[in-house]
Amino acid sequence: MDYNLLSKSHKIKITFFDVKGGDAIWIRFFGNDKKWHNILVDGGYGNTYKAVFGPLISKITKDEAIDLWIVTHPDIDHIGAILGFINDSQIKDKIKVLKQIWFNYSPSIVDTTTGKLGVNQGVTLRSFLENHGFVVMQSIDNNLPNQDLFGLKIKILSPDLKKLKKSKEHWKHSEQKVIKLGRTLKQSDYKNTIEGLNLKRFIEDTDPWNGGAIAFMIQFDSVQCLFLSDSHPSSVETSLKNLGYGPDFQVKFDLVQLSHHGSKANNSPSLLDLMKTSRFVITGNGINNHHPDKETLTRILTKDQRENDIEFVFPSETDALKNLFSVDNNPFLRWRFKCTFPPNNQGFVEFLFLSLTQT
Template sequence: MLQKTHKISFHYYDTGGGDAIHIRFLGEDSNWHNILIDGGYAREYKNAFAQLIKEILAADEIVDYWIISHIDRDHIGSVLGFLQDKTIKDKSKAVKGFIFNSTSEPIQIPREKISVRDGITLREYIKKSYFQTETSINTETNPIEVFGLKMTILSPTPEKQKKAEDLWTEEERTMKIGRKASQSDHAKTIAELKDLPFHQDKDEVNGSSIATLVEFGDITALLLADSHPSDIEDSLSALRYSSTNPIPLSFMQLSHHGSKANTSIELLEMVKTENFVVTGNGIHNQHPDKEALVRLLEYGKKNEIKIKIHYSCDTKELRDLFKIDAKIETCYEFETTYKEIGPENELFLFEEITDNI
């Protein structure tokens, strides 16, 4: 059911550890508008965006933009489900435009390179359609404005966008298989994790992520996809924010589902908010890393603000993250929610997903 009680809402869908976000807002033209971001794996399309898009169309609305942050399967996969959905006849009327970084190179991809192939499929579909589509997005792109909602691009840099494009032309790119359970840090204590040195993510595809600062009225949010924290720090610095002048936010979505390599101390010191969203489910790739959450608890708090961590999934793995640490929530004064409504103003709506549509 499409909400019509709040001028803006951010809906996070549980797609098994991927990103699937629906931003809904009442625009300056007094009409409702919808922006989708990513969508999770292809198999999750029927459990998340398929029903949503049909509801949007039934209400005589459209998806103004569908942002594909980067080509990893847990972000782009659901778009392929949309392209293959025969129940939506006129897709160009359903989605007005895509915001997506692609390459024009005509390349051949081995069968195992699913995420790149998905990117090619989307690129070719866009070329054959009549979308108002942006296909070259980086930090030099002007802010994207949609009827009162403003999206400032914080990542990727032009250099990292180019590197990601070059990956499309490599013949011998290996398939990502993710991390094994043995690589998880969930069984470690806070004492073991809190003083570990930070090492930034080096993955070039993650570095190509489209990350945005979303502004609408008094609402501000950081949606970071799988971006590198140093790029976000540089972009916030260019907007004149710093550790002594942190940007006030309604919420911040941790990058890369809460990976320890994507949330730095420096970045946390540049933001001021009580609300943090984590899209990892504690199972897929073992995200979120407990080390990242400990860093958040250590450096994310400002003054008397009580930190709230909002998980878009609800699993035993997430609920047991701090089980080994006695009286953890008392020591750090933080709260957690799992697929529930967050703050009282319902800024976050973590929606339950049905198995059948």
């Protein structure tokens, strides 16, 4: 992977990495203190750290620091790679390179677990943070005022206090028994046409950890973006409505990362009605859990009063994703959309905003 990523041609750059269907995001911006700053979001599975975030962190910390690392929740496709950071012997002074971390961890004592989910990783991260004196902000919920990081404003949209409490209680029960995870290929909807999926009824995700996931929007100068992690849409919808947005006054985003890798249970029609954007980033790879659901993409394509052409951006390039619409008749022209993948198999997609003239 080419890590010549510290370009200073734009004031803000957002990068989504291919981590086998997990979340690994890097936000880099030129702050109001005239310095470059870095935010990491999640990091993917533990076995992707050496290929992705490890080299990235090494590159960043030669001259800069990680100002904030947001760990949205303890699922292993989100939290796994941070354990790589903990165990990375090449990073001697971790407090020096990582200024602040957001992580809603539970104080619960957890019995021996199966390792199927992420409680083990969450407990390991919790112990590391507590034992090494890291600055950890808690609780991160949608009652938190806007956070200002050198001119970049962060608004938390999820979780709400009720779902955050439920997710923390879930630590005690999540791995007490073996849990069968994932869906089979037969359970995916990739063989359905857009027309065949358009009338499906929305049923919201009930997973407590997803309900406790940190979802947020950022605003930097004129740029506004939405990062939904694995959040429940009802929480995000409530937060946006409390900010004054509605179907007749939609919030405009330069990009939206769909929730839960494009799951049909985490991206509701009513939430989509609150936002106005032409670019959706989808971190599912079409293999793990067969996310995204095609039904989610259909909701976006068939949305009432849609004005713009749609771009679906995938950090992963797999045959499953490239063939998502192979059963449809002339779908791209008919529904006015395109699918974008990493150029030259580079392993990431990046978005550059606000051209910065160097002097």
